Amino acid sequence: MTIDIKKLKDSNKFLNLLLQNIDAAIFIADKNLKIHQFNGSFLTLFNPSGSNLVDITFGSASGCINTVKENKPCGETSACKNCILKQSLLNTVLNQEPHEKKFLERIFYIKGIPVKKYLEFTSRPISFQNQKMILVFVYDITQIELSKIKLKQKQEQIDIDLKKAGEIQKTLLPKNLPDIPSIRADWFFEPCLTVGGDIFHLYKENETHISAYILDVCGHGISAALIAVTVKQFLDHLHAQGLSNGTPFQPEAILNALENEFPFQRFDCFFTIAYVLLNVKTGVAAYGSAGHVPPLVIGKSGKFEILDHHGSIIGLGQDPPLSQYKTQLNPGDKIILYTDGLIDYFGEKGADPNKENFYTSLKQLSDKSASQVVEKIISEQKNIRDNKEAEDDISLLVIEYNGFKE
Numbered sequence: 001m002t003i004d005i006k007k008l009k010d011s012n013k014f015l016n017l018l019l020q021n022i023d024a025a026i027f028i029a030d031k032n033l034k035i036h037q038f039n040g041s042f043l044t045l046f047n048p049s050g051s052n053l054v055d056i057t058f059g060s061a062s063g064c065i066n067t068v069k070e071n072k073p074c075g076e077t078s079a080c081k082n083c084i085l086k087q088s089l090l091n092t093v094l095n096q097e098p099h100e101k102k103f104l105e106r107i108f109y110i111k112g113i114p115v116k117k118y119l120e121f122t123s124r125p126i127s128f129q130n131q132k133m134i135l136v137f138v139y140d141i142t143q144i145e146l147s148k149i150k151l152k153q154k155q156e157q158i159d160i161d162l163k164k165a166g167e168i169q170k171t172l173l174p175k176n177l178p179d180i181p182s183i184r185a186d187w188f189f190e191p192c193l194t195v196g197g198d199i200f201h202l203y204k205e206n207e208t209h210i211s212a213y214i215l216d217v218c219g220h221g222i223s224a225a226l227i228a229v230t231v232k233q234f235l236d237h238l239h240a241q242g243l244s245n246g247t248p249f250q251p252e253a254i255l256n257a258l259e260n261e262f263p264f265q266r267f268d269c270f271f272t273i274a275y276v277l278l279n280v281k282t283g284v285a286a287y288g289s290a291g292h293v294p295p296l297v298i299g300k301s302g303k304f305e306i307l308d309h310h311g312s313i314i315g316l317g318q319d320p321p322l323s324q325y326k327t328q329l330n331p332g333d334k335i336i337l338y339t340d341g342l343i344d345y346f347g348e349k350g351a352d353p354n355k356e357n358f359y360t361s362l363k364q365l366s367d368k369s370a371s372q373v374v375e376k377i378i379s380e381q382k383n384i385r386d387n388k389e390a391e392d393d394i395s396l397l398v399i400e401y402n403g404f405k406e
Contacts (some may be wrong), residue, residue: 025138026125031093033057033074033086036133045117045140047110058085063109067130085121091133092123099123106146116143140281151253156391165225166191174289178204182280183398186371188378189393196393197271198339199232208281211239213254214337214397216292218313227269234261251288252324253276255311258290264315268272272313274337278329281404285335288324290314293340294358296359298366298373299333304359331403334370336362341392342377345385 025045031317034055047061059067059074064345080086085106088099104119125132173189182396185202185264197217205211215223238257242248250258254275264270275316278285286293291313297305311322329335344350346357361380365373372394381394 013324018186024141024200027058027061027134027136027138027406029058029089029134031090031132033089033135035061042138043187045138046108052359065107065109065114068109072368076198089122089123089136090132093132094123096125096132098125109197110331116142118142160220173200174202178202178210180204180207180210180280182369182402183210183278184402185398186374187397188374189394189395190206191225191393192220192341193388196220196343197228198395199262200395201235202336202397203233205242206246209248209277209279210303210399211277212335212337212397212399213273213275213291214395215271216339216341216395217271218269220393223269227271229266230267231258231262231271231273236257244270247317248277248316251277251286252322254292255288255290255314255322255324258314259317262314263317266317270313270315274310274385276335276337278399278401279337280401283329283331283333283401283403284326285329286324286326288322290322291332293338293343295337296362297327297329297333298362299330300367302363302366303330304363304366320334329401331401332367333401334373335399336373337397337399339393339395340393341390342381342396344392345381345390345394347384349391355391370398 017149022039025039026043027042028036030036033398034057038061040060042297057067058064058078059072064074066079066083067073070077074080085100087102088102092099093142101120104121105116106119107114108115108359109115118141119199120141122137124135127133127137170189172185174185187200189196189198189200189328191198194383197219200212202212213235215228217231223343234257238249238254242326255273258273259289262271266380268290272290273293274287274289274292275284276287276295285297287307287309289295289307289310291297291310294306294308294310299304305327307325307327309325343354343358346361346371348354358377361365361377362373365376366381368376377396395399
């Protein structure tokens with residue numbers, strides 16, 4: 001059988017069939033907000049006590065809290081002057097302008113029970129028999145909005161937990177200098193998120209040695225921070241074991257112990273580390289690096305040394321084992337340990353000249369104290385990135401050797 005489209009268009013029965021099968025609640029109202037037509041979805045949404053809603057106002061038909069409590073029609077309650085629905089519909093009919101997807105949060109009495117609904121409505125001006133009216137589509141987005149609220153609450157709790165985790169992570173950084181007059185140190189730490197994958201520390205091994213390290217876990221956020229904390233706990237254990245034995249572990253022993261303890265297969269993660277063991281009596285510094293940006297030494301009269309001997313990152317399974325190297329410090333020399341996030345912002349992010357910019361700035365600070373070096377470098381770096389949030393963790397540890405004092 002052939003369907004005659006023209007007959008369908010002219011058929012009130014067919015138009016009503018379309019109206020009743022639209023999911024959105026639809027009603028037609030006049031400038032006084034009296035309803036003249038509605039569809040079945042309107043009844044489903046607001047579930048009024050009866051279906052005879054023609055010529056009563058939207059507030060009464062929908063069970064609007066204000067019309068129910070004050071027993072007044074739309075437009076006459078104390079809340080109507082601030083009602084976005086009323087204002088939008090009046091603007092539609094008076095100015096003949098449609099309003100698209102306005103948001104409405106309101107309590108409606110449904111079967112006598114107050115229920116908060118989140119609605120989205122669209123209004124369009126129509127004219128029938130020279131009478132201006134309003135066609136209104138109402139969409140129930142309550143479940144969507146409730147889901148958003150729950151997600152927001154969960155995110156707020158996550159943010160609180162992350163903030164607490166960030167504070168805990170900061171407590172793992174050095175709090176005080178080792179009680180050795182020969183050494184001064186200062187540091188800076190800024191995770192790109194609330195928590196980060198950078199961590200560093202400074203130990204007093206005995207009366208003649210201090211050790212220090214800085215590490216950078218691949219990635220950011222909670223997973224990287226957890227790996228960093230786990231590595232720190234392992235290094236704390238080795239430090240305690242060295243104290244118990246009376247002899248600190250050498251950098252190569254530390255690096256290879258890390259390589260054995262943290263294979264990629266176990267943690268699905270890599271990290272880099274630079275480790276230094278300094279004899280404060282002789283000024284001899286033994287160091288080892290596993291894929292980390294090279295430690296630097298700056299000193300009086302423009303001394304600048306790059307400790308660029310290194311092996312591959314921890315987790316690859318080194319063969320042969322990681323090694324260590326030595327350098328001689330003189331009074332006034334400073335060891336610079338840092339992560340690549342610091343260099344990334346010494347110019348346009350990630351640009352090739354950034355490393356040289358960083359080196360140039362350090363050379364100009366060769367005669368400054370450890371605290372002055374940290375202050376100047378971080379201040380300059382922040383100025384370069386115009387105080388924008390970093391996309392990588394930034395860490396800097398400066399250890400100043402002032403010579404042995406009996």
